[in-house]
Amino acid sequence: QSALTQPRSVSGSPGQSVTISCTGTSSDVGDYNYVSWYQHHPGKAPKLMIYDVSKRPSGVPDRFSGSKSGNTASLTISGLQAEDEADYYCCSYAGSISYVFGTGTKVTVL
Amino acid sequence: EVQLVESGGGLVQPGGSLRLSCAASGFTFSSYEMNWVRQAPGKGLEWVSYISTSGSTIYYADSVKGRFTISRDNAKNSLYLQMNSLRAEDTAVYYCARVGVGSPFDYWGQGTLVTVSS
Numbered sequence: 001q002s003a004l005t006q007p008r009s010v011s012g013s014p015g016q017s018v019t020i021s022c023t024g025t026s027s028d029v030g031d032y033n034y035v036s037w038y039q040h041h042p043g044k045a046p047k048l049m050i051y052d053v054s055k056r057p058s059g060v061p062d063r064f065s066g067s068k069s070g071n072t073a074s075l076t077i078s079g080l081q082a083e084d085e086a087d088y089y090c091c092s093y094a095g096s097i098s099y100v101f102g103t104g105t106k107v108t109v110l
Numbered sequence: 111e112v113q114l115v116e117s118g119g120g121l122v123q124p125g126g127s128l129r130l131s132c133a134a135s136g137f138t139f140s141s142y143e144m145n146w147v148r149q150a151p152g153k154g155l156e157w158v159s160y161i162s163t164s165g166s167t168i169y170y171a172d173s174v175k176g177r178f179t180i181s182r183d184n185a186k187n188s189l190y191l192q193m194n195s196l197r198a199e200d201t202a203v204y205y206c207a208r209v210g211v212g213s214p215f216d217y218w219g220q221g222t223l224v225t226v227s228s
Contacts, residue, residue: 003154034214036213036214036215038155038215038218043220044220045114045205045217045218045219045220045221046155046205046207046215046218047218048210048213048215048216048217051210051212051213051216052212052213055212057210057213057216089154089155091155091157091214091215093214096169097160097169098157098169098171099145099157099214100157101147101154101155101156101157102154103154104154104155
């Protein structure tokens with residue numbers, strides 16, 4: 001499968017909101033409610049932020065929220081904080097026990 | 111605390127082999143399915159392989175099928191990835207990741223770098 005499409009970068013000032021889109025196809029994002037999002041600080045272990053489109057694991061701030069419409073999923077970070085600066089990847093189940101990740105988005109806090 | 115620690119990466123020539131290990135702690139390893147995921151330099155994440163709790167069910171990405179073998183030893187709380195016939199395009203940081211409730215990758219290790227070059 002082809003990687004899901006994400007914007008290369010998004011930025012915002014502290015306290016603002018940013019939204020990262022994740023566009024797939026009717027064979028992955030559009031067909032399953034199994035979209036997850038990962039925060040990755042380079043050199044560290046990626047961290048699960050959202051699963052099943054909009055569910056937050058315990059310990060993840062409620063500033064992070066997820067949604068989906070058609071073939072596009074979105075991650076919104078509200079009340080942006082300096083520690084949110086990182087790379088973010090979406091991931092979707094793509095059938096037959098395979099997964100496809102997004103191209104990745106660098107979030108910059110201005 | 112869940113911990114996953116990868117090891118075994120390094121420099122290998124094209125066509126060579128390497129075996130990665132992932133040591134798990136802080137949870138009942140035998141009760142969790144596991145995955146390998148990789149990230150090539152400057153690229154995004156790519157799912158590589160999946161293994162069930164008993165090791166009886168295994169899946170691979172098409173890019174590694176027939177060359178890589180995933181396995182686990184529940185007695186040793188360890189996950190493995192045997193990589194054969196390595197190519198330059200296999201150069202990447204390799205992560206092991208646990209399958210959790212609702213997510214195929216709920217905890218990750220910090221990764222081990224594999225470089226395939228002559």
